[in-house]
Amino acid sequence: MEQQLEERLAKAPVVPLVGGSDPAIAVETAIALHAGGLGIIEVVLRTDEAVDCMEAIAKQTSGLIVGAGTVLTVGQAEEVIARGAQFVVSPGLVDEVAEYCLERSVPLFAGTMTAGEVQRAYALGLRTVKFFPASLAGGVPMLKALSSVFRHMKFMPTGGVTASNLGDFLAVPSVVACGGSWLTPAAEIDAGNFEPITNLAREAVNIASAARPKG
């Protein structure tokens, strides 16, 4: 899975966050994002029905890699993996969650924002971490500072990433992808408008191509 995920991220290094509590709407949202060129979806565990939404996307769509975000505990990691999560994202770094995912070779993007947290992630064996909340944790200058000392680490900035700063984050060579909820505005989804979601995904893909021109 790790290799598949890396290949997909290399093509479109953007991970949209999908929330909500209605599995059918979550599936429609995922399909709209895929139509815009994004093949990886993170369903955030912020409602009681979020795992149902993630499972529905995993079962009812094809060609997408689906993971779970806002995973706080080993119990949640266990549940989401059992129900189809192909990767796990946490807002912070908890050793037990990291060890659980590493033992099962499930890619984990654990949140870090300080040198100490990145170093702990490195010591645990993680080589890619989430940088969260990216804009408040120092943005691009902080990422560059962390990257200069942790030369084997890769980062997924998330938190405050939008179309206006996506290109700046992706221009940092250690950035493997950016995550964010700007691609799934609740107002459009609640109104049943999925075309704007596809357009936002397409815009992100274009920004990514410009930020990382193919060699």
Ligand code: 3PG
């Ligand atoms: C996360 O869970 O990673 C963040 O809440 C995403 O932040 P954003 O809503 O600013 O994209």
